[in-house]
Amino acid sequence: xxxxxxxxxxxxxxxxxxxxxxxxxxxxxxxxxxxxxxxxxxxxxxxxxxxxxxxxxxxxxxxxxxxxxxxxxxxxxxxxxxxxxxxxxxxxxxxxxxxxxxxxxxxxxxxxxxxxxxxxxxxxxxxxxxxxxxxxxxxxxxxxxxxxxxxxxxxxxxxxxxxxxxxxxxxxxxxxxxxxxxxxxxxxxxxxxxxxxxxxxxxxxxxxxxxxxxxxxxxxxxxxxxxxxxxxxxxxxxxxxxxxxxxxxxxxxxxxxxxxxxxxxxxxxxxxx
Numbered sequence: 298x299x300x301x302x303x304x305x306x307x308x309x310x311x312x313x314x315x316x317x318x319x320x321x322x323x324x325x326x327x328x329x330x331x332x333x334x335x336x337x338x339x340x341x342x343x344x345x346x347x348x349x350x351x352x353x354x355x356x357x358x359x360x361x362x363x364x365x366x367x368x369x370x371x372x373x374x375x376x377x378x379x380x381x382x383x384x385x386x387x388x389x390x391x392x393x394x395x396x397x398x399x400x401x402x403x404x405x406x407x408x409x410x411x412x413x414x415x416x417x418x419x420x421x422x423x424x425x426x427x428x429x430x431x432x433x434x435x436x437x438x439x440x441x442x443x444x445x446x447x448x449x450x451x452x453x454x455x456x457x458x459x460x461x462x463x464x465x466x467x468x469x470x471x472x473x474x475x476x477x478x479x480x481x482x483x484x485x486x487x488x489x490x491x492x493x494x495x496x497x498x499x500x501x502x503x504x505x506x507x508x509x510x511x512x513x514x515x516x517x518x519x520x521x522x523x524x525x526x527x528x529x530x531x532x533x534x535x536x537x538x539x540x541x542x543x544x545x546x547x548x549x550x551x552x553x554x555x556x557x558x559x560x561x562x563x564x565x566x567x568x569x570x
Contacts, residue, residue, distance in 0.1 A: 302468035302482025304380040306489070306524050307342065310335045314500075318529045320520075321548065322369040325537035329434040331369055338373065343460035344453050345377035350460075352452060353407055353426050357382030357466050360406035360474075362424075364393040364414045367509050367534050368432055370449075372520050374409055375473075375510060379482055382466035383407075386474045387510040390414045402474075409449075412439055419443055475513050488513065489521035496552065496566040500527030503548055504566060507533045508555035518554035518566055545569070 310319065315336040322331040333341070349355040361378050363385055365371040371387070378385040386402050390410065393400060394417045400408075404423025412431050418424065428447045431439045442448045468483035480488065498504070504523050508515040523530040531548055541556065554566045 300468045300483035301486055302379060302470075302472065303376060303485055303489075303521060303524070304462070304482070305468075306486060306521070307335070307339055307376060307380075310524055310527070311339045314527065319524070320369050320372055321529065321531045322534070323531065323540075323544070324368075324434075324534045325540055326535035327434055331434075333369060338369075338376075340458040341370075341373045341453075342376045342380060343458050344456045345373055346380040346460040346462075347456035348449075348453050349377060349381050349383065349407070351456065353428070353447070355381060355383055355407060357463070358384070358470065360384045360386055360402065362400060362402050362406050362408045363387045363510070364390045364400075364408065364410040364418065365430065365510075366390055366411060366432070367507075367519065367532050369532060370430055370432060371510055372532065375516070375520060379472050379485075380460055380462060380466075382462060382470050384471045384474055384479065387516075389509060389511050393417060415439075415443060415446060419446070473513075473516065475511060475516065478513075480513070485516070485521060486525070489517055489525040492517045492522040492566075493526040496522065497568065498522055498526035498528050498552065498566070502526065502528035502551045503531060504528055504552045504554060505531045505533070505545065505548065505550045505556060506554045507536050507557070514565070515555070522566070 316334050318332050319335040319338050320333045361383050375385050394414045405425045407426050408424035409428045429439050430449045436450050438450045439448045471479050472482040473480050506519045552566050552568045
């Protein structure tokens with residue numbers, strides 16, 4: 298069997314079970330809850346990949362720095378990068394915002410940043426383009442879009458919801474850089490399959506995750522292992538611990554990762570009894 302990349306995992310999920318939820322998102326500060334089926338998630342991924350290639354002139358092998366918090370749109374951007382043959386480099390937006398020097402990533406790169414980070418990255422000389430994400434509920438635009446910044450919510454909607462990568466994009470290409478290590482698309486899928494076996498996930502699972510995408514464990518628990526196993530994932534931002542018991546019941550959670558008080562923050566998924 299030939300090796301596959303993350304984009305093929307998503308294609309298989311859409312073919313097998315397009316309507317069941319793949320990603321559910323909570324922001325406990327705003328009260329937002331968003332649920333995306335595999336088909337809807339795939340549409341967002343395709344639109345974003347088309348924006349990258351057709352709108353931002355991204356070429357296979359290029360780097361995309363993602364200064365984004367845990368969010369469903371962060372998961373979309375990861376998968377869009379992999380679909381287009383780009384190397385995603387997720388960074389903690391709080392650390393980017395507090396930094397006194399340039400982003401420690403070799404340039405040039407495309408820079409994708411949450412709205413609260415934009416003021417700290419506008420002078421980044423290694424960023425060929427800067428894309429701003431409002432992360433507003435209902436997909437609203439940036440409150441104030443600085444000159445030269447691409448407003449994701451405004452631009453992405455005009456792009457097609459079907460994306461086909463060129464023949465030069467293969468699973469062997471670099472796909473993700475986290476903690477100074479780079480993995481290929483095929484390597485990510487191998488890690489995801491290993492995590493599924495280790496954690497015992499299957500299509501009946503609902504995995505509640507309170508982790509960022511800045512580590513391999515966060516990427517596996519928050520996206521790739523649920524995708525590979527047929528499970529669904531619940532991503533949290535601004536987590537309110539008082540809502541945990543109700544959320545576990547309401548969302549039929551079967552496993553957790555990085556949730557304080559339920560398991561440690563190492564990224565290992567723990568099953569609920």
